[in-house]
Amino acid sequence: MKRIAVLTSGGDAPGMNAAIRAVVRQAISEGMEVYGIQEGYAGMVAGKFIELDVASVGNIVGRGGTFLGSARYPEFAQLEGQLKGIEQLKAHGIEGVVVIGGDGSYHGAMRLTEHGFPAVGVPGTIDNDIVGTDFTIGFDTAVTTAMDAIDKIRDTSASHRRTFVIEVMGRNAGDIALWAGIASGADSIVIPEENFDMDAIAATIRESYESGKKHNIIVLAEGVMSADEFGERLRESADEKDLRDLRVTELGHIQRGGAPTARDRVLASRMGAHAVKLLKEGRGGLAVGIRDEKMVESPILGTAEEGALFSLAAGGKIIVNNPHKADLELADLNRHLATF
Amino acid sequence: MKRIAVLTSGGDAPGMNAAIRAVVRQAISEGMEVYGIQEGYAGMVAGKFIELDVASVGNIVGRGGTFLGSARYPEFAQLEGQLKGIEQLKAHGIEGVVVIGGDGSYHGAMRLTEHGFPAVGVPGTIDNDIVGTDFTIGFDTAVTTAMDAIDKIRDTSASHRRTFVIEVMGRNAGDIALWAGIASGADSIVIPEENFDMDAIAATIRESYESGKKHNIIVLAEGVMSADEFGERLRESADEKDLRDLRVTELGHIQRGGAPTARDRVLASRMGAHAVKLLKEGRGGLAVGIRDEKMVESPILGTAEEGALFSLAAGGKIIVNNPHKADLELADLNRHLATF
């Protein structure tokens, strides 16, 4: 393989730039040329290709976002979109592609591979909800940002003896809530993977104030419900007096940005380089992951027995094999640590 | 004066702990004893006094919030509340009081002074909206927190070519918006002290994208309107296409917390110590400020000619002499710097 391309797709995540840098530098060090495709699959179809050299990715290892830009492009699910993209890849002499993004973007990688352009997926999303990897690029940074914000809010919470419901991101996964909640000493963590008992939460709040606690922080994963809705329901279940001036807040978009943490930079560097090694061997249709602190790769599509991330069922339905699950031992751990 | 007390009142602000520490240490170094009053004027009335020594305020110079706690207590505006508080002060042998808080809390300090207990106000609020001082304790930290958050959101904004409306705090003052906006390179800053033209903002957004800009950040002071409302009105004034996937976000409570910046710690230390020096001279009914980088004090109540912060008009109405004004040269500066 003489020339490869790299793109970022879906929501941006801190560490994507570090991953692009690793793709570019690893490829060049292996004697390949590299193009960047701007704005994801949309840019591929529109022909937004730029040649990247070592200097193009200088000083970006620590920058948030993605300098290539990202975009949603549902049209790429259709054959027509794919063929246009392939035309562009051919026109630029590209022989392989690295796709950095959520698992939605893996399907495009699979299609390109089927059309003869080996493509490898790299998991970049703050939500940590991608199959085939213990951690995604951006997760550690998002946890850190959420933790920092909760730490700040706790100052205010403690000063005023207030109860706070803080909604964090994570789509349908509770990972950000669990990690940020434990890291910031949250009193309760509410995630979509577990049922919760609003009356028990209300009782916990009451008892914790009675026992002298100065603050009460409930970390809520967005996959459960919105902070506003949760706050309303909590008000229905508790005496206003016990809630101590309840406030609800949604951390919002700060969680997607910011300089990546050391861990995310190293993870992104390893994954980007690993993806290039796979392409160099002519392998595509794979997604990179980290398992037990080691780089691994899994077929994107295939049978569960082959270790594929997704399988096709009758009727074209896509089945997720071995879907991502938040670590419920962390949920249990927090119940012990929030003891009062 | 042999024994003084210190309390924090109103919304908490980063640096309040550093101010308390300065009050305690300065007082002890001048041979006085110090009590802390918990939870503001409410705690004064309820008799929540604790003796503080040097070690009580060890390692708090860098902590957010206020370890004494704060609370609203409108009852202190009534004579009855004041008399109860004074009874408690007498019972604890207190001869002077330092009140750290917003200018609402200054009125209590004035009343105590009138009743024979010299009290000095120290301006602690993130909003920078207090008369008698160039800067308040907590403002620099709030600006820093807002700037950091906007920097993070810009990563995402640039990656997706999105327009963001970001609402920052400041009550009726535009100071946080102006400083954080300039510091983070905002494209527009909208503050209550100036009119704004929604059509011009919409035009700016369109033109900036046409000229190749990758992001568009509008920093909105909460005193103008909410981000949601602003977003709605902007949508009415602009083509959806030009807005590039508009998002609105409210930074919220993180702005009130967090470890104080170096500047806020130094400012709080100076102001706390200065308040003690005034009490030591037997002076009360004053509020501390920083003017031209020097410690100053102003009478809380009196005539404008005396330099008093507030005057009583006929009918008991309180007039704010020389009210705080945001620096509109900063607004003008940003219009030049956001040039495209």
Added chain:
Amino acid sequence: MKRIAVLTSGGDAPGMNAAIRAVVRQAISEGMEVYGIQEGYAGMVAGKFIELDVASVGNIVGRGGTFLGSARYPEFAQLEGQLKGIEQLKAHGIEGVVVIGGDGSYHGAMRLTEHGFPAVGVPGTIDNDIVGTDFTIGFDTAVTTAMDAIDKIRDTSASHRRTFVIEVMGRNAGDIALWAGIASGADSIVIPEENFDMDAIAATIRESYESGKKHNIIVLAEGVMSADEFGERLRESADEKDLRDLRVTELGHIQRGGAPTARDRVLASRMGAHAVKLLKEGRGGLAVGIRDEKMVESPILGTAEEGALFSLAAGGKIIVNNPHKADLELADLNRHLATF
């Protein structure tokens, strides 16, 4: 087991407080009482025991250092010291001990266990050089601190086209150098686990400037030699002109302090709680670790076949089974990423 104690030993590390908190809260939630022993084994012998409750460890999850204090105490290697310590444990009704520290402190835990007081070790050190665990508490924070410092120095390096040799901690291990070096985009990483060629480094510097690079950062693990010595040798191997105003710097003690990262807080919380679970089952002589993202424990002393961390050879010599090794794939990765 009704009552346990916890101590921190050896050099302090960020996250030790989070581990103490987890020990205390997990134990209380399991119905046990907990004492803290101040200043490590020295404090055990001197009888510095304090009872800890839930509130004692409130708000410390994010604090650097160890509030129990730590100290070196080589006397505990002798039987006499151990017996004195045991006397104190008995006097306080302690039935089990959690020891948080480097592997030097594990030996004390082994001795206590042999004397009938089950003790469990928890790996707390920034150096990541402890057997039986993939990561130690404090490592991620030290990497982050080093990365932040290198990022700052790079600003200056790039502004002046200077070459910097930056010495980071890690004792005999290159882990901090590898992680911080990759995370900050270092041009070279020099670690004790690999030979290095000073002429090659000099050549790299020359070539990188010729190719237009603006800075050159060499991250040096302290286990190799001091930055001063390295700088001198580099000067001997290179033309002064090529070194572009060489500067050497030692990051120093900032690497041991600071608020722990999210990852260290979660790791410390998991390990502290796991140690308590082992004690609760009456198990001692074990050290906690994380392997493949799961909590594990290993016998401190025994045969290699049993998975023990250390074995006793003839003559009382201690053998380290399966000693810690830095991940040399990271070293290889950086050689590709520093491509120019």
Added chain:
Amino acid sequence: MKRIAVLTSGGDAPGMNAAIRAVVRQAISEGMEVYGIQEGYAGMVAGKFIELDVASVGNIVGRGGTFLGSARYPEFAQLEGQLKGIEQLKAHGIEGVVVIGGDGSYHGAMRLTEHGFPAVGVPGTIDNDIVGTDFTIGFDTAVTTAMDAIDKIRDTSASHRRTFVIEVMGRNAGDIALWAGIASGADSIVIPEENFDMDAIAATIRESYESGKKHNIIVLAEGVMSADEFGERLRESADEKDLRDLRVTELGHIQRGGAPTARDRVLASRMGAHAVKLLKEGRGGLAVGIRDEKMVESPILGTAEEGALFSLAAGGKIIVNNPHKADLELADLNRHLATF
């Protein structure tokens, strides 16, 4: 004036990029063209000019260092160097110059003005030691970096009951030491502007430990002596036992780098824009400053009566009028706050 240039000179400082951005954007918004000169006066002589537009300075408001590069160039003190520089200015059609740097670089600005090219100086240095301004660009960031480092070291200091001597930058000025020392709650601050009594410091350390303090931090300005030398002298003046395992450390180059604080970004933006306004009026030979929170300018060379920063005495000797002085009230303040 139709076209101006901007350069950075001397040691780099955080906020220089923000100042460059302000120069460029303000100039463009006033209808002028702007060139950047790379690597200071050396680059001026060598003809390293690049045209800058609005996008050239996008996203740099928050970056440390200077993207134009900086360099020492003593040759510019000679007429020959100046004439070469002027030739280049003429060749590029430049009519005015903004020089961002220490007051050493002001002399070049004065010479250019005398040769008919109005030049304005902007004070950029972390040391805060420049005449004509209350604060320099970069000072607040350096204070913040030093404070953060001292906070981290305090964790370790408190965990081990150690005494630390921490050397901070500042050349001959004690400003960084004073601000960072107060902000981090240092026990002693030693600056060149005041005599110090080593015996008194030793006594303070002893007494503070006796009174129960867990740590002892001495912040030392580099203008006094090196940390190593100070440590040696302290060891001579004190009992080893009282020093509690004395450590000395030099914070070093991290103080020059890093993302500028909000305050430095705003200050740099104001100063850069103000310099352009002066050039626009055809004024040169001036240096920008901030006094009492307002933008001011002073003649670089002239009589003290004119408010000039420097005067020429007989024999060509340069006299500094009204030299910078650290605020000794801060030194006094810390003596009270470090009370024990």
